[in-house]
Every structure is written in C-alpha cells, then in structure tokens.
Amino acid sequence: MLHKSPFPPLPPIPDMNAFQMMYGRADQADWDHALFVEDKTGKKRMFKDAPKHIELGRTALGAPVSLGGLQLGTDEIVAILANNSINYYDLSMSLLSLTIPFALISSYSTRRELVHGLKLTKATRLFVDAKLLKNVLSAIEDPEVSLTADKIYILAGTAPKGRKSFSGMIEGVVRRKTPVVGVVPATKDTLAYLVMSSGTSGLPKAVMISHGNIIGSAFQPIVAAPILEPYAPKPPGEHIVTIGVLPMFHSYGLHVYILRATIAPVTFILMESWNGDRFLKAIVKYKPTHLTLVPSLIHQLTVHPNLKSTDLSSVRAIASGAAYLPPALNDKLSRQLKKGASLTQGYGLSEATLSALAYIPPGTFGLNGTVTTSQGMLVPGLEGRLVLPDGKDATGDEVGELWLRGPTVCLGYWNNPTANASTFVDGWLRTGDQFTVDKDGFFFFADRGKDTLKVSGVQVSPKEIEDVLFSHPDKLISDVSVAGVSGGRTEDEKVPRAWVALSPAGRKLGSEKTVQALLSWHQEQLSRYKWLRGGIEVVKTIPKTPTGKTLRRTLVEEYERKQKARAKL
Structure with a gap:
C-alpha cells in the first residue's frame, strides 16, 4: 500500500x-537578531552581517592564487574536521555557494577512521581545528591517502607557523581588496556535500546530498508551518533561541544549525561539543525556547544531579531525533518541563537528507495528535511503503521495512555501486528500519532490521568492529561476531558486544589476556561510541547456519537469558 504525506505537496x-x-x-x-553566539568564546554573529562574511569566505576560497585566494575548483572535495563554531558555518556556506562539495568528517575520528574517511571521499583539501591537526597529519602518512600536508588548513584555533588558516585567508583578500567571487550556479542534481552513514551495513559510506535535496528539505517545514501553527501557536513577541549542541558534521546538527538556520529568525547558542554541566548552565544563561537533542543526551540530562535545580521555564519545546526515544525516557524529562511544554520525536536518516516522519500537534488534520510511541507522519513531499521480506506490501498491523520516495532522497552513495544497488530500488530508498502504520497514517518504530546499531544517536556497524578485532597485529582470533545487547543509556538502546573464537596465538596467550589485548586495541582504533560496552566473550565456536551466516540472534538471546538469571539472584 502506498502511503502519502497528508501535507500539501512541495513546490x-x-x-x-x-x-x-x-x-x-x-x-x-x-x-x-544574533544568528550565532559561541558559548565558549562569547563571539557573536548578527544575521545582517552573515552574508558579508560568507562572501569574504567564498572569495578567499575561490579567487585566483595570484589574488590571494585558494582558487578551488568544482572538481575538488573539501573535507571538514572540526567542532561546532561560527567558522564551521562560514566555511560550509562559502563552499556551498561555490558549488564545491564538502565532506563532513567526525571530529571524534580515530586515526583509522580518518584514514577510511579520506580514502573514501578522496578529499583534495582539508580544514581542521588546530587541536585536531595532529591526528590528521598522522592519517595522511597512510600510503593510500592522497591528501598532502600542504593542502591542510586550520579552521578554528591558532594555526602553527607556516600553515594557512581560514581566517588568515579572509584577512588576506580583505587586505588585497580582492574582487568579490559571486555565487556559482547549480542544478538540483549538483553535488552539495558528503555525509558519513553506515547505510544498511558495513563500513561508513559517503551519502551524496544535492542542492535539490537541500532545497527540498528546506521546503518541508515551510510547507508544513501554515498547517501546524494554528495548533501550536508561537507566543506573541517570542524570539526563538536554541542551544546548538549537536555536532555540525551530523545531518541533524548540519541542517538545524546551518542549512535551515535562516528559514525563520532564530538565535543559535553554539556549544563546541556536549558537556552536561555547561549545557545546563547555558539554559539558565541564555533562556532557550527550544532544544534539539538525541535520546542519549536526554538520558544524560535526566540523570544529571543538577537537572532538578535548573530553571527550565523558558523551554517551550524539545525535539528529539537520530534514534528512537523510549516513552519512559520521554516521560522522565517531560516531568521536568513547565506545563504545556512539549517533548516530541521524529524519524529521519542521512539518505533522506534529514526528516522522514514528524510530530503533529493535536487538532491537525482533525486528529488527536501524535502519541508518544509514534514517530509521527510522513513529512511533506515524501511517500512511503512498508515492505515485507517477500517484497509484498504490509497490510493491517503487519511490520514491514520502510521504503521512502521523494525529492529529498539522496543521489546515492559516493563511488559504491554495490551499496547503491541494494539500497536504492526503482526510485525507492530502503531504510532498513521496521515500522507499522495505523489507519490515520501514524508510523510506529518496530525494530532495526539491518545489522547496524544506534548508539548515542549515531550508526554503529558491527561489521566494522569485527574487522578491527580481526586486524589485531597478533592475530588473536579465528572468528568473531558483534551484536547489540541490553545495557545502553535507554531501554531501547543496545550496546555492542563481541563473541570471539581464539586462534592458536590467542589460545597460547590465554583468554583473559587476549580479551584485554582486544579491548585496548579496538579502543585505539575506534571512536568511543563504537567501543564494546557490552564486553567481549570467548566462545569455542561462533554459531552459523548451514550456509555460513552467523546466528547473531542465538548469541544475543543466550546472553540476555544469562543476564536475567543473574538479576534474579
């Protein structure tokens, strides 16, 4: 059955x-109004001044070298490895206006992850925060990385002697009075940026988002607003203020704080990265009206000792995204908010640019509104199907994989025809996530059908962790399986756990020392959110089907059974 958004179509x-x-x-x-305020530095950017700063950034990047510019070409890929800052905004917007694609790299990347990202995107230039430079210089030593040291520039922080910075480039074109470089024309299919996603499985893939995808994504709230506002009116004279704590390299933070930042007048208080103490102090200092969070951060707030003593009276709405928000966690934070304030969740993914399902307030379309267990309705411009394993559409209360179609579905994965063939089918995006839908068009998350986990709102690939464990230089294991088990920050969140069969070298070292060696090794190679918080268990063999497919479910069920038995004791 084809499900259509109840909202008017996009232009x-x-x-x-x-x-x-x-x-x-x-x-x-x-x-x-102030568009941005940096919480750490106090630096402020007024909305009216933003276009001039972007114009200067565009000129610094696009002008000929003879006039002090970098003379970037549209055949280049510019990687960004940085924390949230006004400079991040200026750089990404300058590149966008030049139609020079940029690749968003996690600032939490280990050397191994950075090597993969640079090889995958084939980045020709890179802007990095000064404090992250050491990791980049180490990564480019890998022979498979083509990026050279002279193509690396500083985005935020003090540039080491002899290395160019973005701010220095801008100062240079101002000093030279370099002629302004204008906005470069684009089509709706022109590549805008690459963002990392695990997709349906395996190592992170680079999702290709076009200028048309960005425009379509921006149209969605514009089309929805006239329908929703009568049922969730803005208080007279209110100016929206939100705290920008989600990373700008993630689709959620990128769109809310950068690509959708000028749809309506909003002030964003930028936090360099998450810190619970600073976040609560920022709420008191800046009195935000809206907050953008993910379930893992909501959990950290609910257990923070200072939450109850923090004045949250300014907060009118909290939007949760990037992962499923359990109702119990929703209720726990909602109880701390003032009467009438809302905590809502939606559903989206990088492959759909951002949003796919969104909350609607009571009264919209004559309905009672989105219940806390639902991820909402299809956003404007999207169509959906729930597809069963045999390819037929689900009916009634059947659980099916959500397929999406519309102008915000990405161009595909960068240089990955195999993943493209399995994920994008006849114009549909296979999300890999399982849902049900009711008669009114509300979708309810059922399960993650693909192997990837969501930890702290970020995709984690068991296959990537398995590959790292296999790559230990002492070859300590002969087989491995990684799957999600209970123990996350929320009831729904699973944490990675590994089951390993020892190789002769591992048996010689002994189980205990092998586990310690593997724990240390994978923590060096992977970002913290990918660590095996569920532990490592040594087994004689990894159970498999007759065709060789690992029976992850068998391992998980046995682990959970033992955990329940211990809890009873």
Missing part, C-alpha cells in the same frame, strides 16, 4: 544553488 524543486534561498528573501528584510 517544484528549482535548478539553483541552495545558498540562494537562504539569504536575500523579502521576509528577512527587518531581521535584526
């Missing part, structure tokens, strides 16, 4: 640079 997606719909609109003529 036709124009062939234009996405940057051109972000500034210069008639509705922005009287906007006079």
Whole structure:
C-alpha cells in the first residue's frame, strides 16, 4: 500500500544553488537578531552581517592564487574536521555557494577512521581545528591517502607557523581588496556535500546530498508551518533561541544549525561539543525556547544531579531525533518541563537528507495528535511503503521495512555501486528500519532490521568492529561476531558486544589476556561510541547456519537469558 504525506505537496524543486534561498528573501528584510553566539568564546554573529562574511569566505576560497585566494575548483572535495563554531558555518556556506562539495568528517575520528574517511571521499583539501591537526597529519602518512600536508588548513584555533588558516585567508583578500567571487550556479542534481552513514551495513559510506535535496528539505517545514501553527501557536513577541549542541558534521546538527538556520529568525547558542554541566548552565544563561537533542543526551540530562535545580521555564519545546526515544525516557524529562511544554520525536536518516516522519500537534488534520510511541507522519513531499521480506506490501498491523520516495532522497552513495544497488530500488530508498502504520497514517518504530546499531544517536556497524578485532597485529582470533545487547543509556538502546573464537596465538596467550589485548586495541582504533560496552566473550565456536551466516540472534538471546538469571539472584 502506498502511503502519502497528508501535507500539501512541495513546490517544484528549482535548478539553483541552495545558498540562494537562504539569504536575500523579502521576509528577512527587518531581521535584526544574533544568528550565532559561541558559548565558549562569547563571539557573536548578527544575521545582517552573515552574508558579508560568507562572501569574504567564498572569495578567499575561490579567487585566483595570484589574488590571494585558494582558487578551488568544482572538481575538488573539501573535507571538514572540526567542532561546532561560527567558522564551521562560514566555511560550509562559502563552499556551498561555490558549488564545491564538502565532506563532513567526525571530529571524534580515530586515526583509522580518518584514514577510511579520506580514502573514501578522496578529499583534495582539508580544514581542521588546530587541536585536531595532529591526528590528521598522522592519517595522511597512510600510503593510500592522497591528501598532502600542504593542502591542510586550520579552521578554528591558532594555526602553527607556516600553515594557512581560514581566517588568515579572509584577512588576506580583505587586505588585497580582492574582487568579490559571486555565487556559482547549480542544478538540483549538483553535488552539495558528503555525509558519513553506515547505510544498511558495513563500513561508513559517503551519502551524496544535492542542492535539490537541500532545497527540498528546506521546503518541508515551510510547507508544513501554515498547517501546524494554528495548533501550536508561537507566543506573541517570542524570539526563538536554541542551544546548538549537536555536532555540525551530523545531518541533524548540519541542517538545524546551518542549512535551515535562516528559514525563520532564530538565535543559535553554539556549544563546541556536549558537556552536561555547561549545557545546563547555558539554559539558565541564555533562556532557550527550544532544544534539539538525541535520546542519549536526554538520558544524560535526566540523570544529571543538577537537572532538578535548573530553571527550565523558558523551554517551550524539545525535539528529539537520530534514534528512537523510549516513552519512559520521554516521560522522565517531560516531568521536568513547565506545563504545556512539549517533548516530541521524529524519524529521519542521512539518505533522506534529514526528516522522514514528524510530530503533529493535536487538532491537525482533525486528529488527536501524535502519541508518544509514534514517530509521527510522513513529512511533506515524501511517500512511503512498508515492505515485507517477500517484497509484498504490509497490510493491517503487519511490520514491514520502510521504503521512502521523494525529492529529498539522496543521489546515492559516493563511488559504491554495490551499496547503491541494494539500497536504492526503482526510485525507492530502503531504510532498513521496521515500522507499522495505523489507519490515520501514524508510523510506529518496530525494530532495526539491518545489522547496524544506534548508539548515542549515531550508526554503529558491527561489521566494522569485527574487522578491527580481526586486524589485531597478533592475530588473536579465528572468528568473531558483534551484536547489540541490553545495557545502553535507554531501554531501547543496545550496546555492542563481541563473541570471539581464539586462534592458536590467542589460545597460547590465554583468554583473559587476549580479551584485554582486544579491548585496548579496538579502543585505539575506534571512536568511543563504537567501543564494546557490552564486553567481549570467548566462545569455542561462533554459531552459523548451514550456509555460513552467523546466528547473531542465538548469541544475543543466550546472553540476555544469562543476564536475567543473574538479576534474579
């Protein structure tokens, strides 16, 4: 059965640079607010000043070398490895307006992960925060990374002697009075950026998002707003303030704080990275009206000793995304909010640019509103199907894999035809996630059908962890399986656990020392959120089907049975 969004359709997606719909609109003529404030530095950027800064950044990046610019070409890929800052905004918007694709790399990347990201994206340049430079210089020593040291620049922080910085480049073109470089035309299929996603399985893949995808994503809240506002009206005279704590290299943070930042007048208080103490202090200091969070951060707030003593009266709405929010956790934080404040969740994924399902308030479409166990309704412009394993559409209360179609579905995976063939089928995006849908069009998350886990709102691939364990230089294991088990920050969140069969070298070393060696090794190779918080268990053999497929479910069920037995004792 085909499910359509109940909202009006999106306008036709124009062939234009996405940057051109972000500034210069008639509705922005009287906007006079701070667009960004950096919590750590106090640095402020007024909305009216932002276009000039982007113009200078664009000129610094695009002008000829003879005039002090970098003279970047549209055949280049510029990687960004940095924490949240105004500089991050200026750089990404400058690149977007030049139609130079940028690759978003996690600032938490280990050397191994950074090597993979640079090899995958084939980045020709890289901007990095000064404090993260050491990791980059180590990564480019890998012979398979083509990026050279002279193509690495500093985005935030003090640049070491002899290394260029983004701010220094801008100062240079100002000093030279370099002619301004204009916005470069684009079509709706022009590549805008690459963002990392585990997709359906395996190592992170680079999702290709186009200028048309960005425009379509921006149209979604614009189309929805007139329908929703009568049922969730904004208080008279309210100016929206939110704390930007989600990383800008993640789709959620990228769109909320950068690509959708100028849809309505909003002030973003930028936090360099998550810190619970600073976050609560920022709520008191800046009195935000809205918060953007993920379930793992909501959990950390609910257990923070200072939450109950923090004045949350300014907060009118909290939006949770990136992972499933269990109702119990929703209720726990909701009880700390003022009467009438809302905590809602939606569903989205990088392959759909951002949103796919969204909350609707009571009264919309004559319905009672989204219940806390639902991820909401299809956002404007999207169609959906729930597909059974045999390829037929689910009916009634049947659980099926959510397939999506619409102008925000990405161009595909960068240089990965195999993954493209399995994920994008006849114009549909296979999300890999299992849902049910009721008669009113509300979707309910059932399970993650694919092997990937969601930890702290970020995809984690068991296969990637398995590959790291196998790659231990002493070859300590002959077989391994990684799967999610209970023990996460929420009831729903699973944490990675490994079952390993020892090799002759592992048996010689002994089980205990092998486990310690593997724990140390994988923590060196992987970001913290990918660590085996569920532990490592040594087994004689990994159970498999007659065709050789690992029976992860068997391992998980046995582990959970033992955990329940211990709890009873």
